[in-house]
Amino acid sequence: xxxxxxxxxxxxxxxxxxxxxxxxxxxxxxxxxxxxxxxxxxxxxxxxxxxxxxxxxxxxxxxxxxxxxxxxxxxxxxxxxxxxxxxxxxxxxxxxxxxxxxxxxxxxxxxxxxxxxxxxxxxxxxxxxxxxxxxxxxxxxxxxxxxxxxxxxxxxxxxxxxxxxxxxxxxxxxxxxxxxxxxxxxxxxxxxxxxxxxxxxxxxxxxxxxxxxxxxxxxxxxxxxxxxxxxxxxx
Amino acid sequence: xxxxxxxxxxxxxxxxxxxxxxxxxxxxxxxxxxxxxxxxxxxxxxxxxxxxxxxxxxxxxxxxxxxxxxxxxxxxxxxxxxxxxxxxxxxxxxxxxxxxxxxxxxxxxxxxxxxxxxxxxxxxxxxxxxxxxxxxxxxxxxxxxxxxxxxxxxxxxxxxxxxxxxxxxxxxxxxxxxxxxxxxxxxxxxxxxxxxxxxxxxxxxxxxxxxxxxxxxxxxxxxx
Numbered sequence: 001x002x003x004x005x006x007x008x009x010x011x012x013x014x015x016x017x018x019x020x021x022x023x024x025x026x027x028x029x030x031x032x033x034x035x036x037x038x039x040x041x042x043x044x045x046x047x048x049x050x051x052x053x054x055x056x057x058x059x060x061x062x063x064x065x066x067x068x069x070x071x072x073x074x075x076x077x078x079x080x081x082x083x084x085x086x087x088x089x090x091x092x093x094x095x096x097x098x099x100x101x102x103x104x105x106x107x108x109x110x111x112x113x114x115x116x117x118x119x120x121x122x123x124x125x126x127x128x129x130x131x132x133x134x135x136x137x138x139x140x141x142x143x144x145x146x147x148x149x150x151x152x153x154x155x156x157x158x159x160x161x162x163x164x165x166x167x168x169x170x171x172x173x174x175x176x177x178x179x180x181x182x183x184x185x186x187x188x189x190x191x192x193x194x195x196x197x198x199x200x201x202x203x204x205x206x207x208x209x210x211x212x213x214x215x216x217x218x219x220x221x222x223x224x225x226x227x228x229x230x231x232x233x234x235x
Numbered sequence: 236x237x238x239x240x241x242x243x244x245x246x247x248x249x250x251x252x253x254x255x256x257x258x259x260x261x262x263x264x265x266x267x268x269x270x271x272x273x274x275x276x277x278x279x280x281x282x283x284x285x286x287x288x289x290x291x292x293x294x295x296x297x298x299x300x301x302x303x304x305x306x307x308x309x310x311x312x313x314x315x316x317x318x319x320x321x322x323x324x325x326x327x328x329x330x331x332x333x334x335x336x337x338x339x340x341x342x343x344x345x346x347x348x349x350x351x352x353x354x355x356x357x358x359x360x361x362x363x364x365x366x367x368x369x370x371x372x373x374x375x376x377x378x379x380x381x382x383x384x385x386x387x388x389x390x391x392x393x394x395x396x397x398x399x400x401x402x403x404x405x406x407x408x409x410x411x412x413x414x415x416x417x418x419x420x421x422x423x424x425x426x427x428x429x430x431x432x433x434x435x436x437x438x439x440x441x442x443x444x445x446x447x448x449x450x451x452x453x454x455x456x457x458x459x
Contacts, residue, residue: 062316064458086322096313100253101246112242113321137253153317 013190243331
């Protein structure tokens with residue numbers, strides 16, 4: 001099993017041993033094994049269909065692994081998934097926001113589910129530059145603004161593990177700068193970061209996981225990975 | 236759990252207020268169907284068994300429209316994922332959705348039942364309002380419980396518009412029978428007859444059995 005050095009005294013954020021997952025006959029993930037220390041970031045690279053989103057959904061507790069053992073924040077999935085609920089934040093391709101509700105209504109709804117006060121919603125809207133659009137329905141927002149709102153939703157409850165699928169997609173430089181303290185390097189939580197931007201992904205990561213056809217093709221410290229290694233995953 | 240249920244209900248009511256997807260469709264369907272019966276049966280008015288049957292079949296079919304839409308936002312806009320990742324009792328979603336569907340049914344009936352009286356009922360009958368209210372409440376509760384359960388099941392499939400009525404309607408036959416039997420004497424020509432309380436008991440029993448069943452299995456329906 002590929003293992004990163006775990007910070008002494010703290011449980012790993014993610015520990016996978018031979019994790020696999022299939023959709024009917026099609027195997028989406030096979031024999032994925034790695035350990036991500038608390039507070040560290042792994043960048044996940046791989047071509048379309050390599051299994052990145054499946055991996056993210058397994059870690060989020062939204063998909064059951066069909067093989068192997070998956071532990072997230074000390075909770076074994078799916079048996080102990082209840083222990084990791086509310087401690088992970090997911091930023092997926094879809095914003096997971098109701099299009100007919102306003103940004104504020106969406107965030108307040110999720111805040112109530114997570115037992116978070118309304119003050120946090122206002123502070124986040126202010127921080128990402130959404131305060132002026134907080135009362136607009138999500139369906140009227142641009143992709144960039146929707147992404148900012150989705151990021152607010154993902155970090156609303158101060159998760160210990162962030163699962164990020166191309167988090168900087170659709171963001172202009174100002175937007176990226178505004179959300180960096182929430183989801184960027186040094187934001188605090190451990191991060192599993194899917195990216196197609198090799199340069200940015202490597203810059204954000206401590207570890208690199210490469211997937212090819214659902215298999216683990218690369219696991220290494222980011223410092224030991226060169227850009228051509230990452231680009232090779234897409235060939 | 237109360238806070239979670241309240242948050243979910245509030246969110247669903249906000250969505251309905253913005254989109255007007257469920258209640259207006261259910262209402263229009265009900266009134267259109269009453270109009271169709273008015274002309275299709277070629278009678279000036281109805282009473283007794285026939286009136287009760289027309290009322291309950293129409294309300295049940297209108298309810299199916301609401302069931303079809305009940306979980307669509309959760310499915311299509313990621314509501315399920317957001318909810319499933321939250322540290323809350325998953326049964327709260329069942330309770331909230333059943334309460335919302337019950338509320339939608341009540342809202343529809345506030346207009347549809349008077350429309351039924353005006354369009355189809357013989358003049359001078361339909362005075363037994365308290366008894367009719369009791370039947371409506373118990374039948375609506377059964378429809379809401381089963382509709383929520385089947386709505387959650389059906390929305391996971393690609394053919395939800397087909398699956399939901401195909402499964403829900405047979406399960407709701409006892410509700411239609413009990414509700415129609417309880418309502419028929421209230422709509423009898425020549426004044427309300429004796430109110431068959433035992434049919435209310437059947438409805439209450441149905442509500443309790445399916446309420447417990449849905450409470451027990453709903454969590455599993457949310458699993459992938």
